[in-house]
Every structure is written in C-alpha cells, then in structure tokens.
Amino acid sequence: MHPGQFQITHTDGQARRGELFTAHGPIQTPAFMPVGTQASVKSLSPHDLTDIGAEIILGNTYHLYLRPGHELVARLGGLHTFSSWDLPILTDSGGYQVFSLSALRKLTSEGVEFRSHIDGSKHWFTPEKVMDIQVKLGSDIMMVLDECVSYTADWNYTRDSVSLTTDWARRCLQASPPDSGSQLLFGIVQGGFFSDLRTRSAEEITPLPFSGFAVGGLSVGEPKEIMLDILAHTVPLLPGHKPRYLMGVGTPLDLVDGISHGVDMFDCVLPTRNARNGTLYTSQGKINIKRQEFRADDTALDPACSCYTCRTFSRAYLRHLYTARELLAYRLNTIHNLAYYLELMRRARQAIAAGTFADLHREIQGVFKGAQDLKEE
C-alpha cells in the first residue's frame, strides 16, 4: 500500500467507509482529525491522543513557520520526530489564516504578505514557499495555499478568488509534483456561497493530479442551511475515488451531515476549543460544565462514554476543576470531547459497513438538532 492509495470498502447511500494510506500509516475514514496548530493538540500528549484512538492530527504551516520555524523543525528531524507523534499529520497551508488574520495580511496574485500576529514582522507566503515549508515540516498530507473567502464576499470578488486559488493550486503542484516524495498533496475547492462558482472551482481543481480534494470556505459564519446547501452541491463534483475533506467543520451533527453527503475527512477546533471553554459533547447533547446544576452532580460526564475522563471523574469534580481554573480541567475536557468525536466516527464507519448509517444520522439529529430546537422555542 503506497502513500495516497485510497480504498473504499463500503458505501451506504452517499456515505463511504474507506482507508487512506500515508507514509505514517493508514487512516480509517470517515475520519475526524484533531487540530494541533502549533504541533500540539492543546493540553494533550501524544499518548492521550493515541489512547482515544486519534489516527491523524493537523499542524499549521503559517504558525509553525513563524514559531519555531520550519528550518528548525527540519533540522530536528521533522514534525513527527520533533513532536513525538508517529502517526499521520496533515498540515494546513495558511489559507485559513488568509481569512482569520485578514486584518494582518495583504493579498496579491503572487501570494500573501502576513504581518506576524506574534511580533508584527512581515512574511511573504507564496504557493511555492508554502510547499517548501510543508515539505520541510514533513507532513503526510500537505494542503495547497488557497484563499478562504469570507461569507460577505460578493460574486465578483469570489469569482476572482476562485481563479486565484486555481492558479495557486497549479503552482503548488508544480513546486511539489505528486511523484516527488511520499507526502500527499490535496487540492481545495473554493467558490464561496455561489453554486456556479463552486462548480467552476471544482471543474478547475479536480482534473489536477491531487491525492485528495477538500471543500474549503465553509463554516465561516453562514447559516447552517446555506452551509449544507453548498456542501450538497459541491461534494458530488469531487472525484469519487479520492478522499474528500471538508475543512474546518464542525459540530457532531455537521460531521454526520457531511458523511451523508460523501465526505471522508474532517477537522475542527470546536471539540478542543469548546473543551477549554467548558462546552462538552455527550450522548445526551451539548452541556456547559460550568453550570450551577452540576455543582453536586456525582454522575459521570457521559454515562455512555468510556473515555478516561468519563470512567474516572464526576461532573461535580469537572465543574470544580473548571471553576477553579485548574489545568487538569482543560486536559480532561479535551480528552472527552475528542473521544466523543472519534467514537462518533467509529460508529459512523461501523454503520456504513452495516448499511445502517441513516439510523445513526437520525440519532445524532435527535440529540443535537432536537436540543437546539427546544432551546429556540
């Protein structure tokens, strides 16, 4: 099995269950990839991650370039050795920072000039540079440099942005051809919130020899229905035999929705960030562990969960740790939220293999959508 090979073993409707091979081993799909921007999934050790069954994590090109520097990481043996993580790593290109740090950058057709969020110094990112950085980091899956456009971008702006992203995708391929090493390179379809531009972007990106294709630019503040509409429109435009990656999404329900449309890979900061902010995902829905109601609750966080946190501690203790700002709170909460996400993916894979994915989809809709509707009424 060579890196880049993708085998789909089962399908259930549009949902697929598969396996993607990388230089650091296989990834079972559908997969959720915890985000470890700065070569660390915040508050967790690699052991914590393997313990809950993480098979791949993310790193970020922009952040690691700035600190500690890709040259240094390369000298120290690459990202895997540097961070003692032996399993696959996907590095995002910095395309998201074009969006999230829009106040600190200038975009030209040639590339992006960032003013460092750390010290204000100027840094020039081109597709070629971003490839060079990711090659030196040694990630298993590299992402092309793209422009993640905001929800407010109009058609004309988004049209030009699609052209830019396509041009950059070609340049990334040129800088790092598919057969040049064991690192995979994924293309990214953009097109904002205009179906015709999504189509155009897919038509331009998907013929290129990438190992997989991502849908970018979603969950940037748009209403959920719009996100789902664009997703439903875009995923079928991606080649069926290659992995499909929905970038930056999402909630547990988003993941299941995505899988139902044929998405294979997801990443999102939500489970880790929310864990640090007290919002925890359980089989009974989303709970805020800070709430008064858990003050004396001696039950497990989620009785249906078998993670270390749920096996060992009570809600009352977790609330206490959070309230007292104890560092352990961040780790225990993060372990749980990621365990929940990874278990959800495991169940999705099993359900697809068993042909019962629709049941799981309905169950998750009931847990999260139901709770949301109740709250809104």
Add this chain to the structure above:
RNA sequence: GGAGGGGUACCCAAGUGGCCAAAGGGAGCAGACUGUAAAUCUGCCGGCGUAAGCCUUCGGAGGUUCAAAUCCUCCCCCCUCCA
C-alpha cells in the same frame, strides 16, 4: 489618654454637592465559539416591572440645601503611630 487614617453593593475598591443605583476589579449567574492571534470573548449582576418608571441603598442618628455617598453636629466601629 494623644495624633493621624478609615468605614461605599456578596468581596476589594473609585467617587468628595446635581451628569450616582453609584467607575474598576473579583466572585456569582448565563451565553458564544467550526482548516486555533482563543485556558478566549460577550451579556447580566440592589428590589419590583416586559417597559417607561417607581422604591430602598454609600457605618448610625440628626441637620444644612431646590438637591447629600459627598457639607455640618453627635454617636458607634476598625487600623497605624505616640504615651
């Protein structure tokens, strides 16, 4: 006994005639977070009321004033120094 400083909302603390139901913090309560500038941010936080508004609060009691947390008198309590 003498000299000085101080008592403000659950806590700390600003305010020294009207713009004060009273700055800031903290605590408390609730919410947000989607390819991480995030262990961050937002809202509420005397009582009643949906609101306009009304009522009760700045140690206590009196007083001055159109108006007092703020000025005056007396009293109570706390802290520091001196004897």
